[in-house]
Amino acid sequence: MDFVQYIFRIKRTNKRIISVFIDALFLSFSFGMSLFILGDDISLLANPQHWMLLGVVLPLSILAFVKLGLYRAVLRYMGFQVLAAIVVGVFFSTGILVLLSYVIDSQLPRAVPVVYAAFSLVLVGGSRELLRSMVGTGIKKVGEPVIIYGAGVSGRQTAMALAQSREYHVVAFVDDDSSLHGSAIQGLYVHSPASLSMLLKQKGATKVLLALPSASRARRQAILHSLEPLPVKVLTLPAMADLVSGNKLFSDIKEVEIEDLLGRDAVSPNPELMQANITGKIVMVTGAGGSIGSELCRQILRLFPKKLVLFELSEYGLYAIERELILMKKELEIEVDIYPMLGSVQRQNRVQAVMDAFKVQTVYHAAAYKHVPLVEYNVVEGVRNNIFGTLFTAQAAIATGVETFVLISTDKAVRPTNTMGTTKRMAELVLQALTRTNTTTRFCMVRFGNVLGSSGSVVPLFRNQIANGGPVTVTHPEITRFFMTIPEASQLVIQAGAMGKGGDVFVLDMGKSVKIIDLARKMIRLSGLDIKDENNPDGDIEIQFSGLRPGEKLYEELLIGDNVEGTSHERIMTAREISLTWEKLKPILDKLDVACHDFDHQTIRDLLLAAPTGFNPTDDICDLVWRNKQKNEKPSLVSKVVSINGTTGS
Incomplete structure (x- = not known):
């Protein structure tokens, strides 16, 4: 009007x-x-x-x-x-x-x-x-028609907010509450979810907006499951915490969050465990600009450390997280000294100098190369950064009297089939060995699976592929993965670190593993698109199988053996696993150091196979330098043979 x-x-x-x-x-x-x-x-x-x-x-x-x-x-x-x-x-x-x-x-x-x-x-x-x-009753009728799922306060305020936009106009409400069915709210009728399919046809709606920011993830998952077969794109409101804080508005609708598809609610953190190693202490995070490292910094800042030292190799990554934390300080109105430090964990003297200068008490070691195929293509750097970077950082911590050292490990360290997982298992062995040297520094490791939204995560990749019209690429029809949100993983890392007694391997409860192809199908359908396959050749998005990448496993595990115990936290377990003394591990590390220096990839692989890591590679050596070197040597060897044969025959 x-x-x-x-x-x-x-x-x-x-x-x-x-x-x-x-x-x-x-x-x-x-x-x-x-x-x-x-x-x-x-x-x-x-x-x-x-x-x-x-x-x-x-x-x-x-x-x-x-x-x-x-x-x-x-x-x-x-x-x-x-x-x-x-x-x-x-x-x-x-x-x-x-x-x-x-x-x-x-x-x-x-x-x-x-x-x-x-x-x-x-x-x-x-x-x-x-x-x-x-x-x-409809201030305007421009924009795409949308149906709001949820006729509560959030749904009503969303309808009013959308009335001011030219992008959408609301045509109906849908709600589970039967007492609301048939009633009119702001001139819009409230319908049963059972009539949603008919409503979509009658109203010409192309999108459903899930206006249930306070609903549990399990409830949202059930609703999304019911919406999945419908030819409609599903959008959602921001989380209630963002709405209350003012960071988001009711009009800030977005695509369905992947955590809603997984349907697992995060457990509220234990305040005592969260504060134990942080509040009033000097904390250092290595790899502070990475996916996990940056979220650790955010969580740590909210716990009022005395000082927060950001250690990062990437200049841009360090700049970005420092600026973000400075803004957080102003918003939270807290006084915490933040120190951005450039450096590599492969240089022990630099790491030790930083720890000594700031008198660091707690270290969260998140600096690592984590992408499986990239480490397969760059074996020496993977070994140097993940194994020796951990060793040098741990030795620097011992030398400077750090109280607690927490290693961010991975489920790929369990019976690894790739170099990345093997290097992370070796990093665990390093800390376990150092623990047995009567050091005052308390070492522990926290092992978990994939985090949602991290760099290289499959979820943003699928979103981009769907937005570009496909195809969506899945490596294998049977591949599964564990998933957890970055904030939940970071909170559990902090809490597990507070429970460590020395040499502990903590394993986070990641819930049920997710079949990646099922995830891809859900994301396609909830985008309002059809899957293109043999049964539906006129579909919108095709799923293609690209094959397992070098070193990639079909199934990830969190435990090597069955020797696992619960802890005071329902989502954190501790595993009793094989370890070596420093006297037995040091010769392996010395040989590994020499092999890396000489770029002797065959020796590197032999040493990793000989170590008690459970390494069972599924591919030959994939390092790009080594492979190209092999290719270059074969023609020269052939030319020598031809030259010798020619001389002999003359």
């Missing part, structure tokens, strides 16, 4: 002036009608004393409305307070009318105040309700 849109565009001050003027007209009309209805002739209307009475009552009534906050209320969100202000204001106006007519003896009929009050309530209150209803 153009008229309503025009009203919305009027400035707030002008709206208030117009409201005051209209209310004055309504009160005057109410008074005049009461005189007209109750008078036998026009004598009551013609009596100037009565209108002089109104001249006093009117400004006092408007003043009462102002004091009651009637003109501060936003019409679109008119609630009980506004109605109460109207009722109280009208009764105040009526009371003033009665009192003044008695004082000046205006001979006003006794029934006039009653009729005046009734007309005033209908006109002042009814006009506002009518206008609000006009707003709710």
Whole structure:
């Protein structure tokens, strides 16, 4: 409606002036009608004393409305307070009318105040309700039609927020609450979820907005499962925490979060465990600019450390996390010294100098190369960074008296089939061996699976492929993975670190493993698209299988053996696994160091196979330098053979 849109565009001050003027007209009309209805002739209307009475009552009534906050209320969100202000204001106006007519003896009929009050309530209150209803019945019909799933407070406020946009317009509500079915909210009918398929056809809606920010993930997963077969794109509101904090608005709708598909609710962190190694202490995070490292920094900052040292090799990564944390400090109004330090964990003297200068007490070691194929292609750097980087950082921690050292490990360290997982298992062995050297530094390791939204994660890859029209690439139809959100993983890492006694291997409960092809199918369908396959050749997005990448496993594990115990935290377990003494491990590391220096990849592989890591490679050596070197040597060997044969025959 153009008229309503025009009203919305009027400035707030002008709206208030117009409201005051209209209310004055309504009160005057109410008074005049009461005189007209109750008078036998026009004598009551013609009596100037009565209108002089109104001249006093009117400004006092408007003043009462102002004091009651009637003109501060936003019409679109008119609630009980506004109605109460109207009722109280009208009764105040009526009371003033009665009192003044008695004082000046205006001979006003006794029934006039009653009729005046009734007309005033209908006109002042009814006009506002009518206008609000006009707003709710569809201020505009431009944009894509959308159905809101959830007719609660969030759904209603979302509908009002979307009414101001040109991108969507709401055509109906859907809600599980049967008591709401058939009712109208803001001019929109509430329907049962069972009628959603019919509604989509009738209303021409192409999208469903899930307006249930407070619902549990399990409940959201169940709803998404029911929506999956429908030819509709599913959008969702931000989390309630973001809405309450003001970081997001009800109009900030987005695609379905992958954690909603997994359906597992995070467990509230234990405050004592969260604070134990951080609050009031000097904390250092290596790999601070990475996916896990940066989230650790965010969580740590909220726990009020004395100092936070960010150690990062990437200049841009360090710059980005430092700026973000500085903004967080201002928002949280906390005083924490933040120190951005460039450096590599492969340089022990640099790491040790930083730890010594800031007197670091707690270290979270997240610096690592984690992408399986990339480490397969760059074996020496993977070994140097993941094994020796951990060794040098741990030795620096021992030398500077660090109290607690927590290694971020991976489920790929369990019976590894790739170099990355093997190097992480070797890093665990390093810390276990150092623990047995009677050091005062308490070492522990936390092992978990894939984190959602991390760099290289399959979820953003699938989203991009779907947005580009496909195909969606899955390595293997049977491949499965464990998933966890980055904030939950980081909180559990902090809590596990506080429980460590020395040499502990903690394993996070990742829930059920997820079949990647099922994940891909859900993401396609919830994007409102069809899967293109043999049964549906006219579908939108095709799923293609690209084959397992070098070193990739079909199934990931979190435990090497069955020797696992629970802890005080329901999502954290501790594993008793094989370890070596420092005397037995050091010769292996020395030989590995020499082999890396010589780029002797065959020896590197032999040493990793000989170590108690459970390494069982599924591919030959994939290092790109080694392979190209092999290719270059073969032609030269052939030319030598030809040269010798030629000489012999001459």
